[in-house]
Amino acid sequence: MPTPPRRLVRRRSVLAGIGAAFGGVAGCVGTSGGSGGTGTVSMLAAGSLNNALENGLRPAVDARLRVESHGSAQVARLVAEGQKDPDIVSLADVALFDGPLDPEWYAEFATNAIVVAYNPETEGGRRVADAGRDGWYRPIVSGEVDLGRTDPDLDPLGYRTLFALELATDYYGTERDLRTAIPERDQIYPETQLISQFETGSIDAAIAYRSMAVERDYDYLDLPAEIDLSDPAFAESYATSTYELPSGKVIEGGPISYGSTIRHDEPSVRDVFEAHVAGDYLPAYGFDRPDDHPRYSGDVPSEIAG
Incomplete structure (x- = not known):
């Protein structure tokens, strides 16, 4: 009742600078080979993460960050079909890591x-x-x-x-x-x-x-x-x-859970990923980060989960 x-x-x-960042896609993630070796780390992410990534994560990392944002089901489909090949994929629903995507591991890092x-x-x-x-x-x-x-x-x-x-x-x-x-x-x-x-x-x-x-x-x-x-x-x-x-x-319906995984593992990518899933910028952008997050699933590399 x-x-x-x-x-x-x-x-x-009001959070500074959000207008430009939330207006749509920022940057363009390549179709093959990720961005390893170019000095740029590419992220393909849920649209609801766009502002936090642009204004919260970007200033917190040393690497040059390229972010492209869409709805998570679209993101998963673009990657699964080979149309996009980013270094990091971040989705608003971890269920999409069980099809159409099938990574070896992922980290749950935020709720909403x-x-x-x-x-x-x-x-x-x-x-x-x-x-x-x-x-x-x-x-x-x-x-x-x-x-x-x-x-x-x-x-x-x-x-x-x-x-x-x-x-x-x-x-x-x-x-x-x-x-x-x-x-x-x-x-x-x-x-x-x-x-x-x-x-x-x-x-x-x-x-x-x-x-x-x-x-x-x-x-x-x-x-x-x-x-x-x-x-x-x-x-x-x-x-x-x-x-x-x-x-x-x-x-199926379930508690909202955001998840992320690395597709091209390099030191610069790992640094961005760690700042992304464990950084303290998320609450300022309206996300919740439970005490037990990031929470890893699958065969997680020891250098990441450690």
């Missing part, structure tokens, strides 16, 4: 949460804010809010949005299935451009990662842990939601 009605809204400080971000300058955004944590879906279902989301075929945020809507249906006991009642095709935007649609006036609210709202200093509603995919204690209930990617791979 829902908790007693209450409104939980947070606003975070699903939130409802909104624009308080628009009528639709104010409706979401007024409805609060226990009623945010009502003005969206009634068509009073222009909502933004991402493509579930391209990135985990897209299918996690569907998971959250399905879980919200059960949590709030709604008459309508929110997973079928809310999504419309014209709501979809690229992950790296989703929150910036507030600035163009295209949307009033967005289902997004908390980190995305934090880094752009937008108001947002925290959702109950039963819905927001942040709490391992609810892993079993999260797993009741699934989504089938175009490849046929079926993704």
